[in-house]
Amino acid sequence: MQIVLIPGDGIGPEVTAACCRVVAAAGVDIDWVPADAGLGAVEKHGEPLPDVTLELIRKHRVALKGPCTTPVGKGFRSINVRLRKDLDLYASVRPVNSLPGVKTPYENVDLVVVRENTEGLYAGLEHQIVPGIIESLRVITKPACERIVRYAFEHARHAGRHRVTFCHKADVMRLTDGLFLECARSVADEFPFIAFEEKPIDNVCLDLALDPTRYDVLVMENLFGDVISDLCAGLVGGLGVVPGANLGSRYAVFEAVHGSAPDIAGQGKANPIAVVRSAAMMLDHVGERAAAVRIERAVVKTLQAGVGLTRDLGGTGNTDSITSEIIKHLVA
Ligand code: NAI
16 A cells, blocks of 8 residues: 655654554555655755645545644745645544553543634735734635534544534634534534534633543634644643544545654654554554554553653653554564
8 A cells, every 4th residue: 555655844754754663563564655845845846845745645645744844934834734725634633532651630531623624714814914914814614614513523423422512712703703603503403413512712721721521522713723732732641642634535644733843853852652643543544443453552552661751751762762662562
């Protein structure tokens, strides 16, 4: 099976290489098709997201991607935003669950963040009206609202989950989130066997800090989803452990929630678990369920044993040691 591999920037090449070792040890025969994106691609192709990379994903349908650096405030537009838009990867899915051996204030967190990935405040439509006055457009369309909420309900149904919470700010953004809320209510009617709740995003943040175990599936607009994903990662052990998928009706790109972590890049310190778990989601997606389950179990056993863990998990190990431990538990 051929799958596109985008190592990305910063810690990306380190964690994706570790991940490929784990997938190979799981016995899945993947012929990785390398592709460039990010700062490295600018040097090689003159642009951060070359057409050839998009073509490769279109051809092979599925990709595993490392994080890509986006310059702040200037330079090129976010590669991630463009990739998700160009391939219409409309649903970002991020499962967030407590992990054994990872000390956090809460146990039994088990929720999924479903984020609309193509519009909202990340539509990338900003312009200067006059110097000192900038406008950013928050694009909300009925079809995009309906399909992301429908995706959240379908996901809940397939995953045996029981409640979908729609997060919004419709009291202030009356037109945009008003429409989103209207669409959410109407789609919820199609799924009477799954509980539906609507909550202002600020209340959701409060609840997540007080008792995140009360949530099941959370669905929301692009910017809200970006912020909530990191918040939720913090509830279960940080960015080093939370996986993710960007899904559309034709293509799928799997990647961790975290970024390129320039502060630890090139030092062999990065935790590969988030990318390894993203690869497990990818294997499940392509029909390699048994291998996906084995990888998840090996990650859990590694965390339980507490040997070779990276510093973000309180250990003294590195990318190599934790990868070797995962492989050890995989083949045991
Ligand atoms: P970041 O996620 O790269 O790092 C935040 C903090 O978490 C840092 O202290 C970092 O060392 C730590 N961290 C992240 N991943 C880790 C891992 N696997 N193991 C151990 N520690 C880890 O977020 P930041 O610094 O805001 O962004 C850096 C760059 O990444 C930016 O250019 C940003 O645009 C980009 N980015 C890319 C994403 C993607 O390609 N999907 C997602 C988020 C950010």
